[in-house]
Amino acid sequence: xxxxxxxxxxxxxxxxxxxxxxxxxxxxxxxxxxxxxxxxxxxxxxxxxxxxxxxxxxxxxxxxxxxxxxxxxxxxxxxxxxxxxxxxxxxxxxxxxxxxxxxxxxxxxxxxxxxxxxxxxxxxxxxxxxxxxxxxxxxxxxxxxxxxxxxxxxxxxxxxxxxxxxxxxxxxxxxxxxxxxxxxxxxxxxxxxxxxxxxxxxxxxxxxxxxxxxxxxxxxxxxxxxxxxxxxxxxxxxxxxxxxxxxxx
Amino acid sequence: xxxxxxxxxxxxxxxxxxxxxxxxxxxxxxxxxxxxxxxxxxxxxxxxxxxxxxxxxxxxxxxxxxxxxxxxxxxxxxxxxxxxxxxxxxxxxxxxxxxxxxxxxxxxxxxxxxxxxxxxxxxxxxxxxxxxxxxxxxxxxxxxxxxxxxxxxxxxxxxxxxxxxxxxxxxxxxxxxxxxxxxxxxxxxxxxxxxxxxxxxxxxxxxxxxxxxxxxxxxxxxxxxxxxxxxxxxxxxxxxxxxxxxxxx
Numbered sequence: 001x002x003x004x005x006x007x008x009x010x011x012x013x014x015x016x017x018x019x020x021x022x023x024x025x026x027x028x029x030x031x032x033x034x035x036x037x038x039x040x041x042x043x044x045x046x047x048x049x050x051x052x053x054x055x056x057x058x059x060x061x062x063x064x065x066x067x068x069x070x071x072x073x074x075x076x077x078x079x080x081x082x083x084x085x086x087x088x089x090x091x092x093x094x095x096x097x098x099x100x101x102x103x104x105x106x107x108x109x110x111x112x113x114x115x116x117x118x119x120x121x122x123x124x125x126x127x128x129x130x131x132x133x134x135x136x137x138x139x140x141x142x143x144x145x146x147x148x149x150x151x152x153x154x155x156x157x158x159x160x161x162x163x164x165x166x167x168x169x170x171x172x173x174x175x176x177x178x179x180x181x182x183x184x185x186x187x188x189x190x191x192x193x194x195x196x197x198x199x200x201x202x203x204x205x206x207x208x209x210x211x212x213x214x215x216x217x218x219x220x221x222x223x224x225x226x227x228x229x230x231x232x233x234x235x236x237x238x239x240x241x242x243x244x245x246x247x248x249x
Numbered sequence: 250x251x252x253x254x255x256x257x258x259x260x261x262x263x264x265x266x267x268x269x270x271x272x273x274x275x276x277x278x279x280x281x282x283x284x285x286x287x288x289x290x291x292x293x294x295x296x297x298x299x300x301x302x303x304x305x306x307x308x309x310x311x312x313x314x315x316x317x318x319x320x321x322x323x324x325x326x327x328x329x330x331x332x333x334x335x336x337x338x339x340x341x342x343x344x345x346x347x348x349x350x351x352x353x354x355x356x357x358x359x360x361x362x363x364x365x366x367x368x369x370x371x372x373x374x375x376x377x378x379x380x381x382x383x384x385x386x387x388x389x390x391x392x393x394x395x396x397x398x399x400x401x402x403x404x405x406x407x408x409x410x411x412x413x414x415x416x417x418x419x420x421x422x423x424x425x426x427x428x429x430x431x432x433x434x435x436x437x438x439x440x441x442x443x444x445x446x447x448x449x450x451x452x453x454x455x456x457x458x459x460x461x462x463x464x465x466x467x468x469x470x471x472x473x474x475x476x477x478x479x480x481x482x483x484x485x486x487x488x489x490x491x492x493x494x495x496x497x498x
Contacts, residue, residue, distance in 0.1 A: 013373045090371040122331050122339040124262045
């Protein structure tokens with residue numbers, strides 16, 4: 001009998017974790033979910049995730065696949081895993097997929113949001129869940145700058161030094177900045193993201209709000225293909241993986 | 250020199266606290282804020298709050314006053330207290346008020362929200378911040394039932410047994426139920442609330458969604474003036490004090 005492939009959809013608050021993948025001794029999402037699976041799947045299948053995520057980054061939706069010879073009831077898997085998982089990680093879906101489906105390589109687009117709490121004083125409800133930036137943000141200027149990210153471009157200026165050498169061209173399908181009460185949200189959709197790309201974009205948009213860069217400077221920042229041309233890397237707590245699109249969907 | 254009266258506006262996540270007021274050995278909001286004030290105000294003025302809140306209940310806005318002979322810079326008070334307070338409590342405003350202003354007796358209306366996460370599976374982001382109710386809620390029926398709360402009425406049926414005897418008449422100015430994505434929110438504004446009143450209202454609206462009560466039954470539930478006629482008391486984690494109105498505002 002051939003193995004079946006299953007796709008799990010997770011949702012997690014990343015505060016307590018060093019991202020998806022095991023790195024030295026740090027606590028990561030992947031091994032925690034794999035441990036929760038051990039009772040249902042004693043063969044301990046490995047989980048293949050849709051992307052690495054940085055320490056402290058959140059996921060409203062995160063996808064990973066695994067193979068198993070067992071025929072399982074997806075609803076039973078969801079409930080069983082949720083009983084075993086810590087409160088900050090939840091399984092929200094489980095479904096069989098084709099054997100050539102791959103949680104990472106079948107991705108056609110991903111969407112991230114960078115959330116900024118823009119109230120003057122500390123807010124207990126968004127602490128660890130948004131960057132606190134106390135000075136009034138110039139959302140229109142930030143949106144005009146974000147629009148320059150759209151298109152098929154080389155994003156070397158928005159890639160942290162630790163990234164592997166290689167093609168830094170990505171297609172950004174949409175990028176916008178909007179206010180929702182005291183929250184300011186930068187939302188960006190692309191076919192792929194470089195290391196720290198969204199956080200460097202967010203840090204650059206903050207520089208635009210501060211008047212240290214003009215929206216019209218963004219084409220030159222991109223053309224520089226130099227990390228030093230862009231703004232600082234915004235901290236992880238504001239970043240959310242919010243959607244993933246797959247082939248044939 | 251006569252004392253000045255100051256009004257503090259707080260915002261807090263109530264999960265770790267047994268409400269505003271000290272009760273036996275439980276950790277409460279009031280003493281934590283009073284301790285944070287001790288360095289700025291060595292005379293340790295007492296704080297008078299706008300209402301008692303139950304253990305685990307949250308406040309987007311909570312008001313309390315204190316008297317001091319010192320002339321203080323309100324902005325300095327906010328920043329100093331926020332440095333000393335735990336992360337789940339914040340001071341968002343401080344302003345001088347008239348000496349006959351009273352955080353509790355000058356209230357003309359308060360608004361609460363009861364928030365329900367109505368997704369099928371556990372959600373890490375609303376855990377402890379909303380009631381998780383997994384079956385699809387009938388928001389229209391709940392809204393029709395909530396409309397029956399509006400008016401000057403005897404709310405004995407919506408008052409927990411521990412409450413002091415006395416007049417149970419309150420004026421409810423507005424009551425509505427609406428959906429916002431996976432959240433269902435019951436919002437109610439009144440001149441005052443009885444012990445557990447909003448939580449019993451929320452529990453009763455859940456009974457309506459389940460079809461165990463019809464919206465048309467609500468007038469009879471109110472007329473019974475008997476706690477047993479209403480639904481159960483919904484748990485505290487969904488309840489938020491969201492607004493308070495004062496005289497001369």
